[in-house]
Amino acid sequence: MPTRLVGPAEITRIGLGWGAFVVLLLIHPILDPPAPPVTLILALAGIVAVVLICAFGVVKQAEALAHRLGDPYGSLVLTLSIVLIEVVLIAAVMLGPGDHTTIARDSVMAVSMIILNLVIGLCLLVGGLRHGGLRHNRVGTTAYLTMLIVLSVLAFGLPAAIGTDGAYTTGQEIPIVVLTLAVYVFFLFQQMGPRAVDFTEPDAAASARVDAGTHTPIGEVLREHRREIITRLALLVFTVVPIVLLSHDMAALLDDGLGRLGAPPALAGVLIAAIVFLPESITSVRAALAGEAQRVSNLCHGALVSTVGLTIPAVLIIGMFTGQTVVLAETPADMLLLGATLVLSVATFASKKATAMHGAAHLVMFAAYVLVLFS
Template sequence: MMTALRLAIGWLAVLAVKTLGPAFGLTPSPLVSALCLALLLAVIVWTAFGVVHEAEALAELLGDLLGTLVLTLSVVIIEVALVAAVMLGAEGAPTLGRDTMFAVQMIVLNGVVGLKLLIGGFRYREQTYNLQGATAYLTVLIPLTVFPLVLPNFTRSTADGTMTVTQAAAFSLMTIVLYGVFLILQTGRHRDHFQQPAGGQGQDLPPSAAAAAIEADHPSHDAAATPRRPHLPLDSGSDSGNGNGGGGGGGRRSRIVVHCVRLLASILVIVLLAKGMAQLLDQVIVALDAPAALGGVLIAAIVFTPEAITALRAANNNELQRAINLCLGAATSTVGLTVPAVLGIGLLTGQPAILGLPPTEMVLLAVTLLMSALTFSGSRTTMLGGATHLVVFFAYLVLIFSP
């Protein structure tokens, strides 16, 4: 019922935007533009929660790893669509792709990671995760982030943080290949690296009891761990453990199809609303004389709010590996998909995208990547790491409005 209502309101909003879209450029005051933008953003965020709901349902059918991957890719596709809509629909937005990617790294790697480590540390004192998986994410994330956001500032071909046609084509191809190899290994040979280690999930215990269970590896704690959900073939005879006979595979397949259709319908709503949002966002930022980077921050916050809530819930349930897959996966996927899209738009429109970060942002990015590598260098996490990440996140927020 809620899914149908969400989709109905979303498609009504799409119809309204298509009908009233030309009037967006004729709004009489910044207040009207801001109100229209707020309504549109509310619909987009609510629809994004629908994307999360369908992705979580697919996770129950496909397993946590594939379900998390579906959620991450869905959210990043929405983000790319919003960035593309603003870049194609408004002049003077050559830095939006850069600002959005940087905002995602700051929000996810500092804000969300910091909160989840604080929540998990407060409740369980220490949490375990799969070190190999976190290391794999960071190994891919560091070059994917540094090459487009830092390296353009130090090349001699251009002097404004842009790339030449040759550089843009080469870096786009390199990004796609590296991210593609990572996905193949993540879902294939190294699948176990991204799953919660045995005994890594705890009961809903007070902090002292949870810590004692972790330290002693008590059998009752291990028994409470949620078993790994294997990826069952679609034509399997059982319905993912529901005990039904030969008809289970067909029922499971049909549910997967239904959730996929709903997922795509929800994503399509957001993509179609993106153009109207782009027009209003540009008007509001200009009218309020707000920092240009605020557009990227707003897009990142809108798109990743549902996924951030899912990651925080996972940390609260002592499913730290799932939270890591969501956070580090979002950061990696954002760069892996946004860089080729932004560079491609720049080549098509003849307006080169500015990707190189200013010096202040480069320092924040370097600190964030270094801290992430240190935070996920051991097999357990604590509240101290979370507090440190949050300090960097608050510094980022201050520097947006007072650079």
């Protein structure tokens, strides 16, 4: 049992993150657009610095939990912590003033391109160059991709085909919410229960199947290490929340700065999504360098499954109760990129080993997405 779970570094990171958030609230009038260029640059640089410091703290706790709980439970802790906070913030934006008809669509699309192409591409590139190829558990990875295809069709494809002006009607929203939540909950139940071994590293999965009798049940691990797990989980959440809050406060600053540069407004959403998922991205790259391909899949594919599976029902329910229109249908260019990305993902993880060449292909797809943003 660790002798010191909460040290000066952990306290400093949490204090720095929440302190920066409080400072932003106090100086908000100074940062209202159009803010002076120097003030804008300093504020953005300060936020990015704080986010990076907090992100490494999140990574530390996430890796400790992953070691203690094992996969897929360890990866789920980090994934659900970030995704749930992100969903709550998107919901808060929808419940606030202003027109936010496409916020869910734009946010989830940005997250999809970042996770499926940028993060996974980088992981496969660096992991492939170091190890020659990364072996993953094809049963688990295929389950993730199956879910992503189904959820993407329900979220972005059907509204364009059967909806009105890119949005579901009320009569269509109810079955879509039920179907999305049902398949997501069933997937989580399978992942954490009878099919948990499918989401472990290939060698570990083989050992677990051969010698299942010596495998420590997750319930026993939770009872034996309850204090450590609860403490690390609390540290992770208290360090993650400022990252997400700061990134959304930074949105107005980015809109102001990018507007002066003539950059497309959608670029701000991409940058925000990248910052929100920074801890998960760092953890994924570290896992790839260590040769843990299935952990990369658990973190990246798992995060996206949870993002789509929770965000879409949440915004549709809010839309029904508030009377807001929720536009989910994607533009033809983005729909093409999303479809091509899913096909590429299936091709990449259909092989026994994912290589640096696969990673390069995913990075090219992300570059194409950026090109679409500026078109």
